[in-house]
Amino acid sequence: MRRFIEGSHAMAEATKLCRPEVIAAYPITPQTHIVEHLSQFIADGNLNAKSINVESEHSAASCVLGSQAAGSRSFTCTSSQGLILMSEVLFCIAGMRLPVMLICANRAVSAPINIWNDQQDSIAIRDAGLIQIYAENIQEAVDLIIAGHKIGENPKVMLPVMVCVDGFILTHGMEVVDIPSQDKVDNFLPPYNPPYKLDINNPMSFGLLGDPSVYTETRYAIQKTLEDVLQIIPKVGGEFNDIFGRSSVGLIEEYKTSDAETILVAMGSVCGTIKDIVDIQRNKGKKIGLLKIIAYRPFPQAEVKKALSQAKNVGIVDKNISLGSNGALYSEIKSILPEKIKVNGFVAGLGGRDIKPSTVEKIIESTEKEENPCKFVDLNEELLWKEFKTV
Amino acid sequence: MKNYSGRSLKQFNMEKEHLKENYYVSGHTACAGCGQSMAVRIVMNTAGPNTIATNATGCLEVFSSKAPQSAFGVPWIHSLFENSAAIASGVEAALDQQGKKDKINVIAQAGDGGTADIGLQALSGMLERGHDVLFVCYDNEAYMNTGIQRSGLTPFSAHTTTSPSGKKSSGNPRPKKPVVEICAAHHIPYSATSSIANPKDIEIKVKKALQIKGPKYLQIHVPCPLGWRSESSLSIEIAKQAVNTGLYPIVEYEYGKLTKVRKIPSPKPVSEYLKLQGRFKHLLKNQEEIAAVQKVADKNIDYYGLK
Numbered sequence: 300m301r302r303f304i305e306g307s308h309a310m311a312e313a314t315k316l317c318r319p320e321v322i323a324a325y326p327i328t329p330q331t332h333i334v335e336h337l338s339q340f341i342a343d344g345n346l347n348a349k350s351i352n353v354e355s356e357h358s359a360a361s362c363v364l365g366s367q368a369a370g371s372r373s374f375t376c377t378s379s380q381g382l383i384l385m386s387e388v389l390f391c392i393a394g395m396r397l398p399v400m401l402i403c404a405n406r407a408v409s410a411p412i413n414i415w416n417d418q419q420d421s422i423a424i425r426d427a428g429l430i431q432i433y434a435e436n437i438q439e440a441v442d443l444i445i446a447g448h449k450i451g452e453n454p455k456v457m458l459p460v461m462v463c464v465d466g467f468i469l470t471h472g473m474e475v476v477d478i479p480s481q482d483k484v485d486n487f488l489p490p491y492n493p494p495y496k497l498d499i500n501n502p503m504s505f506g507l508l509g510d511p512s513v514y515t516e517t518r519y520a521i522q523k524t525l526e527d528v529l530q531i532i533p534k535v536g537g538e539f540n541d542i543f544g545r546s547s548v549g550l551i552e553e554y555k556t557s558d559a560e561t562i563l564v565a566m567g568s569v570c571g572t573i574k575d576i577v578d579i580q581r582n583k584g585k586k587i588g589l590l591k592i593i594a595y596r597p598f599p600q601a602e603v604k605k606a607l608s609q610a611k612n613v614g615i616v617d618k619n620i621s622l623g624s625n626g627a628l629y630s631e632i633k634s635i636l637p638e639k640i641k642v643n644g645f646v647a648g649l650g651g652r653d654i655k656p657s658t659v660e661k662i663i664e665s666t667e668k669e670e671n672p673c674k675f676v677d678l679n680e681e682l683l684w685k686e687f688k689t690v
Numbered sequence: 691m692k693n694y695s696g697r698s699l700k701q702f703n704m705e706k707e708h709l710k711e712n713y714y715v716s717g718h719t720a721c722a723g724c725g726q727s728m729a730v731r732i733v734m735n736t737a738g739p740n741t742i743a744t745n746a747t748g749c750l751e752v753f754s755s756k757a758p759q760s761a762f763g764v765p766w767i768h769s770l771f772e773n774s775a776a777i778a779s780g781v782e783a784a785l786d787q788q789g790k791k792d793k794i795n796v797i798a799q800a801g802d803g804g805t806a807d808i809g810l811q812a813l814s815g816m817l818e819r820g821h822d823v824l825f826v827c828y829d830n831e832a833y834m835n836t837g838i839q840r841s842g843l844t845p846f847s848a849h850t851t852t853s854p855s856g857k858k859s860s861g862n863p864r865p866k867k868p869v870v871e872i873c874a875a876h877h878i879p880y881s882a883t884s885s886i887a888n889p890k891d892i893e894i895k896v897k898k899a900l901q902i903k904g905p906k907y908l909q910i911h912v913p914c915p916l917g918w919r920s921e922s923s924l925s926i927e928i929a930k931q932a933v934n935t936g937l938y939p940i941v942e943y944e945y946g947k948l949t950k951v952r953k954i955p956s957p958k959p960v961s962e963y964l965k966l967q968g969r970f971k972h973l974l975k976n977q978e979e980i981a982a983v984q985k986v987a988d989k990n991i992d993y994y995g996l997k
């Protein structure tokens with residue numbers, strides 16, 4: 300059913316359609332509305348799930364680790380400090396091969412404390428072994444949540460899935476969204492039936508001590524599985540399209556890239572803004588396109604390489620910065636492209652600073668003229684330390 | 691035919707037979723005289739097969755679960771140091787949602803560090819939310835797994851590697867954190883202490899706790915020969931002296947009220963306890979320091995009415 304709906308509400312509806320059995324989450328802006336909506340569904344008898352009002356995100360993640368291990372489909376959501384506080388547990392959830400679903404409402408990380416959007420939080424835990432997929436708009440968030448369960452719970456995968464949605468922009472924005480019917484979702488997503496669980500009829504030990512003789516192989520197994528996930532995501536995307544009629548679930552989206560000389564690369568909601576600018580500049584005769592990264596972990600190297608192979612200039616927009624190095628996407632992509640392609644890295648939209656159409660225009664201009672690995676855009680010269688001023 | 695651990699299939703089957711009544715089996719790597727390991731066996735065998743156990747990081751997890759082996763005969767899960775109570779909360783919620791909770795015990799396990807210090811928040815949350823879980827703290831009075839560092843449950847004057855005795859120190863400067871009272875203050879149905887000094891007492895309390903629906907806390911005193919610098923053969927004896935001197939009161943709280951204590955009509959002097967352990971060696975030459983520890987025991991005797 301198509302509804303004009305707030306993002307958090309839509310994501311809660313999508314989660315409900317997936318029939319989670321245990322939910323544990325802790326309030327943090329901008330995620331809070333999602334868990335509030337879910338709590339209300341349960342209170343009204345519209346969702347049959349256990350909700351645990353935990354005392355921290357560390358315990359939220361630990362509860363869903365425990366409940367998923369006990370064989371119940373489990374859900375949590377958080378942002379920023381909450382995700383960082385969870386990070387210790389998230390490595391375990393992945394290492395113990397439990398397909399928990401997590402929504403990250405992306406937000407900047409302290410200090411200074413800042414409740415607004417960037418993608419530093421999810422990028423900071425990119426190495427944990429979670430599948431990370433980024434939504435451009437609310438509809439995609441809904442679709443990725445539903446498809447994400449099917450990807451993570453595949454018996455050959457059994458890894459947690461983190462659907463990343465830009466805080467406020469997607470959590471508090473309103474859109475017309477197709478909320479699928481329960482029948483369709485039930486058709487697409489079977490009940491959780493794990494190959495292993497805590498079961499008194501078949502006692503197993505979970506979370507053993509892995510000494511040097513076994514530890515490496517556990518990492519290798521996750522790495523190989525994530526390589527397989529690069530095939531599984533498009534396959535699930537196809538099944539999703541068959542049932543729901545949308546091709547939103549995939550590894551990347553190429554927007555007018557086939558003949559483009561200049562291609563921007565980005566993740567999440569900023570892709571919408573960039574598409575508008577691409578259209579405007581295309582109307583002026585410029586050969587320009589956008590490569591949208593949906594799957595950041597596993598990272599679709601081959602697909603990205605192919606999509607950018609004909610470009611002259613590549614401009615990568617990072618809403619994060621690996622301080623002392625470069626933006627995460629830049630590093631990822633620069634390392635796989637041939638020397639002949641000019642690759643620029645831009646850091647933008649940190650701590651909620653808008654990436655405006657004019658910002659995107661500046662990025663395009665710079666991509667075509669210069670070559671910088673890590674250029675901060677829209678800096679306010681007045682606020683810079685004296686020794687860092689450029690004018 | 692051999693299985694991966696090098697035991698013959700026949701041996702393996704014998705052990706599986708053995709597993710029928712024993713849910714924590716031998717072959718683990720605990721030290722000789724480890725009080726914790728003895729207590730775990732009593733807890734697991736009392737709880738029986740319809741049990742799911744969670745475990746904090748610590749000695750127990752390390753010596754019982756080196757992949758690909760496990761000493762646990764019931765479903766068991768470990769992930770981190772501070773989250774045993776939160777994992778148990780999640781397990782319990784899942785079982786409840788599946789309609790299986792009434793048939794299955796959930797037992798959360800942790801050392802004193804995983805309980806009193808880094809795990810206290812998760813424990814408090816679990817108690818406050820009313821999960822039907824028995825939390826068992828194996829109190830060996832220091833972070834033993836990492837090499838005998840002080841915890842909130844390290845007793846007054848004990849030498850540990852981070853509360854060493856020396857010219858300007860007579861060991862740990864603080865008394866034990868009153869975790870059993872902290873738990874009782876949540877007005878949970880049951881909060882109690884026990885000791886490996888009296889295995890039957892552990893059994894009775896585990897049974898009692900598991901018959902009660904809701905959150906339960908049981909803290910068991912478990913000597914650690916390595917950390918306490920004591921003879922392996924004396925673990926039970928030392929645990930007995932801790933009780934008999936009043937240094938380890940055996941108490942039960944129900945719904946926040948002290949309902950039962952183990953009486954010690956003629957308490958032993960604390961020196962009887964201290965002299966058996968290297969961790970108190972620095973006190974023995976100094977009557978004043980022994981008197982300071984005696985004060986702790988006297989206070990316990992008075993506070994809990996142990997006489």
Ligand SMILES: Cc1ncc(C[n+]2csc(CCOP(=O)(O)OP(=O)(O)O)c2C)c(N)n1
Pocket residue numbers: 726747748749750771772800801802803804805828830831832833834835836841
């Ligand atoms: C977050 C975190 N901090 C520190 C450690 C290191 N560590 C592992 S076990 C342990 C001490 C365990 O002490 P206790 O809970 O008393 O159990 P014991 O080993 O004495 O049985 C420590 C400090 C850890 N694993 N995780």
Ligand SMILES: [Mg+2]
Pocket residue numbers: 801802803828829830831832833834835841
């Ligand atoms: Mg200890």
